[in-house]
Amino acid sequence: MLRSPQVQVIGGRAVADGVVVRLFHGAMSVVSVVGRPPASAIAAALEGTSTMTPIIVQNDNADDVGRSLDELGQSPDGRAWRRERAILHALVSFPELLPLDDDASVRLLASDDALDHVPRGLRHELTHARAMTATAAACVDGVPVSFCYPCFTTESLWDVSIDTLEPYRRRGLAAHVVRFMIDHMRGHRLEPIWGALESNGSSLRLAARLGFTPVDGNVVFSRGPWAYLTGGYDG
Numbered sequence: 165m166l167r168s169p170q171v172q173v174i175g176g177r178a179v180a181d182g183v184v185v186r187l188f189h190g191a192m193s194v195v196s197v198v199g200r201p202p203a204s205a206i207a208a209a210l211e212g213t214s215t216m217t218p219i220i221v222q223n224d225n226a227d228d229v230g231r232s233l234d235e236l237g238q239s240p241d242g243r244a245w246r247r248e249r250a251i252l253h254a255l256v257s258f259p260e261l262l263p264l265d266d267d268a269s270v271r272l273l274a275s276d277d278a279l280d281h282v283p284r285g286l287r288h289e290l291t292h293a294r295a296m297t298a299t300a301a302a303c304v305d306g307v308p309v310s311f312c313y314p315c316f317t318t319e320s321l322w323d324v325s326i327d328t329l330e331p332y333r334r335r336g337l338a339a340h341v342v343r344f345m346i347d348h349m350r351g352h353r354l355e356p357i358w359g360a361l362e363s364n365g366s367s368l369r370l371a372a373r374l375g376f377t378p379v380d381g382n383v384v385f386s387r388g389p390w391a392y393l394t395g396g397y398d399g
Contacts, residue, residue, distance in 0.1 A: 165196060179198055193216065198222070199225060203232035219245075226247070250382050252378070254357060254379045256376070259339075259375055302338075314354075320355060356376075358374075
């Protein structure tokens with residue numbers, strides 16, 4: 165988040181005082197809390213965000229942030245904050261993959277690829293993702309149906325975002341599109357990190373099948389179905 169020129173840092177004059185990092189620009193909507201800033205700083209960072217905006221915190225300050233959110237109360241539509249653990253995985257060894265079916269291929273998603281067949285929420289996310297970063301797609305009969313792109317990048321890492329349309333799951337497409345994106349990002353000297361909520365069993369199982377292993381974790385607070393690319397999304 166701090167690599168973005170649009171980031172805002174709210175709170176103390178030093179990290180030791182506790183700060184809130186806010187990235188709310190275009191489609192990007194996410195808040196992160198470092199240390200133990202006052203509830204007023206968290207409230208300021210949430211101003212103008214949607215109920216789909218997640219708050220990412222660390223294990224050691226999650227209880228404090230939870231108390232601050234309780235103090236702030238529910239959102240105007242009555243949604244309370246939900247707390248979940250997120251598990252972070254690093255790649256140990258990627259498995260050998262079976263060849264794709266003859267009707268399938270993997271490539272970068274082009275700016276003119278039609279996404280009308282994609283559900284509204286995912287279409288919104290992918291439309292903004294491909295405008296911001298390289299986005300890989302597995303295609304069946306030329307139609308993009310499985311997608312992978314980096315949510316965030318640091319100087320050495322990228323965070324895997326992956327989704328496959330329901331009718332095309334269990335065909336091995338996700339594994340191939342992730343493999344393609346790993347190779348692409350390694351061309352930029354970036355290694356993958358896989359983050360998944362503890363409740364997202366399908367993502368955790370896919371991470372394990374693709375050779376990722378848990379190495380760390382944090383905590384996410386949310387008020388509704390969430391993703392990083394949520395600005396302007398209304399359903």
